[in-house]
Amino acid sequence: MQAYINKAETLIEAAPYIRKFSGKTVVIKYGGAAMTDPLLEQMVMDDIALLSVLGVKPVIVHGGGPAINAMLKRLSIEPSFENGLRITDPQTMEITEMVLSGSVNKKIVQMLSDRSIRSVGLSGKDGGLFEAKLHRPDGKDIGSVGEIVACNTEVVTALMQNGFLPVISPVSAGDEGDSLNINADIAAVKVAAALHATKLIFLSDVPGVLREIGNPTSLISTIKIDEVPEMVADSVITGGMIPKITCAAEAVQKGVESVHILDGKSKHALLLEIFTDKGVGTVLW
């Protein structure tokens, strides 16, 4: 009996948040380590399906770096990176597109379909979603890596208006119709900004931004975007978190109300972040 009372109380507590975010667009960046465990994947999909049933409008932008690495390994190709971006030679590009716009994208669509959520998989190429060009950081050639120059969300809004949940792979085309590999965090920011999303949520492999890496009790719950440059300068934020947090700050500057960084491996992190007062990760605004 007590268990039912607890569940009812949880629902009552969540009710104002469910009302608040019903009809609101929430872009979820799903990728990295959160995607490597089949049980975790099912759990994340349960949460996204529930959000959708409760009237929130989720849009998924996915990565799949570990899945690309696994396929490269099967083909005996060694992955290499430059400042977190995959150096993408023609063969790696072919595999990246097969994995992201193919198997990973369709797997997510299928997992949602298994939960009676109608979703449609897209890549940056579909409906002219992303216009991209070759990315050359400081003039350096890192192969077929792209940067997004425009984001045309008509195809995404058309799907949402018709009750479909969009699932977006970041792989796009350049001016010449050549495939370009785009970091999924960056793609998620562009989509969130173009859709004027209420929230952008990064599902990562850490509980949020930590004062001390490896110590979950040092979680920083709230960051104002003007604090970000100092945190980077003071080396509070390092490595893979730098592009993520810089992206997050860009999203807020472009009108996304808040950006959240959560542990995709933590049970029901998405629901707890959206539907409770305290949340569980780091929120940037």
Ligand SMILES: Nc1ncnc2c1ncn2[C@@H]1O[C@H](COP(=O)(O)OP(=O)(O)O)[C@@H](O)[C@H]1O
């Ligand atoms: N202050 C910090 N708090 C949390 N993580 C940090 C911090 N500074 C650097 N990191 C690193 O950033 C990583 C998350 O970024 P990244 O590897 O790009 O994530 P993902 O694979 O989810 O896209 C963490 O695994 C951690 O090693």
Ligand SMILES: CC(=O)N[C@@H](CCC(=O)OP(=O)(O)O)C(=O)O
């Ligand atoms: C240019 C570049 O680095 N693209 C990424 C795209 C996938 C991605 O971003 O996946 P995660 O979110 O799982 O890291 C890559 O090839 O790994």
